[in-house]
Amino acid sequence: MGTLTNAIISFLVPLPSILFHLSFVLHHHHHSTTSSPFHQWCLYHPLLLANLLFLLNVDLLFWIIGLLLRNHWMIDLYWTVIPVLLTHYFSTHPMAEADARRSAVAIGLVWAWSARLTHSYFRRERWEWGAREDWRFAEMRTQYGKHWWWLSFFAVYVSQQVFLIGICLPMYAIHSSNKPWDSWDSIATVVCIAGIVIAYFADTQLHNFVQRNETLREQGISVVPNLDKGLWGYSRHPNYFGEQLWWWGLFIFGWNVGRGWMFVGPLTNSLCLVYVTVLVEQRMLKKEYRAETYRQYQKTTSVWIPWIRSAIRGPKEKTI
Structure with a gap:
């Protein structure tokens, strides 16, 4: 279609x-007494x-x-x-x-x-x-x-x-x-906005990376095997991290009005994203042109939470 x-x-x-x-x-507004x-x-x-x-x-x-x-x-x-x-x-x-x-x-x-x-x-x-x-x-x-x-x-x-x-x-x-607005609502708002902003920039960087590789393919030039710049230099899945910040920030609103049990929603979603993360990384490793590069990327870069990239350690030399 x-x-x-x-x-x-x-x-x-x-x-x-x-x-x-x-x-x-x-109907409720007009017939609230006869329902x-x-x-x-x-x-x-x-x-x-x-x-x-x-x-x-x-x-x-x-x-x-x-x-x-x-x-x-x-x-x-x-x-x-x-x-x-x-x-x-x-x-x-x-x-x-x-x-x-x-x-x-x-x-x-x-x-x-x-x-x-x-x-x-x-x-x-x-x-x-x-x-x-x-x-x-x-x-x-x-x-x-x-x-x-x-x-x-x-x-x-x-x-x-x-x-x-x-x-x-x-x-x-x-x-x-009807609980009045308080500081926890302000914190929830900041967390939600941070999640939206991080996810937006992560998605934009990924989109630009994919577009550049498509241009390189059209020109017959070797593509860049892996995105490790911008937010992707600090996290292998910054888009997922931003999305989780958003949902957990929204949960803070619910927790603040006395509905703490609602953590089951974002927790279930987080567990699902863990599974999706595994699937995505397995898919990346199935592509021969990027498998080795991605393995190195896994060794140096945080999975979700943005963090400073670690150095790749070679085998230790034996000492006499």
Whole structure:
């Protein structure tokens, strides 16, 4: 399918959840005393309702569209959008209550994070909609063969529900407490901004590196095997580090309003990124032209947290 068709699908696909929520909120404002049992359930269980909408609108609908297109590209794009949708869902829910300053800052930060990641996504995809699916899904498609059609429902979509609802839990916490803004909120804001900025510069440096190598290939010149300049000279995955700073900074907001148990969201995401880091590095080592260079890079450079590069130590000389 063409990029225009994919763009239209992308804009239409979240409408069921958006229209349902708008009708639910309007109905509550006009008929708050005469509500059905289902309306009452939606009113008093905002988190369960969010999961139900995710199950129906993302897990099922995205999965069916992915099967029809034979390409599960859309969940990658919506990683940048769903947190924004969840944030506005929690903030506009009839039972929401929040400190106005904390709510406004958190919503603004989520939009900034989404703009950064959306820009990075489209820049990487050459500004096309649905050009390709995540390489991990492509590998699993080959690995699982004829069983991939039903396994993809769990591997691609249900798993994303666990991650996305989990890491967005602080937005639920922020909009369920009137606790006044304090210094911890300021710290959370600084951590979130630092994460967004680091991830942006890391992604930009990686994009420029890839573009330069493509130019070198076109000119018939040997490519540079590994990026080890800028932030990548201090961390092998500074983009992942920035992303983790962002989610843990958001957690501080939730912890500060008494929802410390919500650490399960960013912790699960961090553990997932550990696994992804292993996959990425294994993939790098499979490419012969860069394998040896990357092994040296692994020996001298921190995995996630930016740190001063260490020297490569040669074998010790024997002394008599």
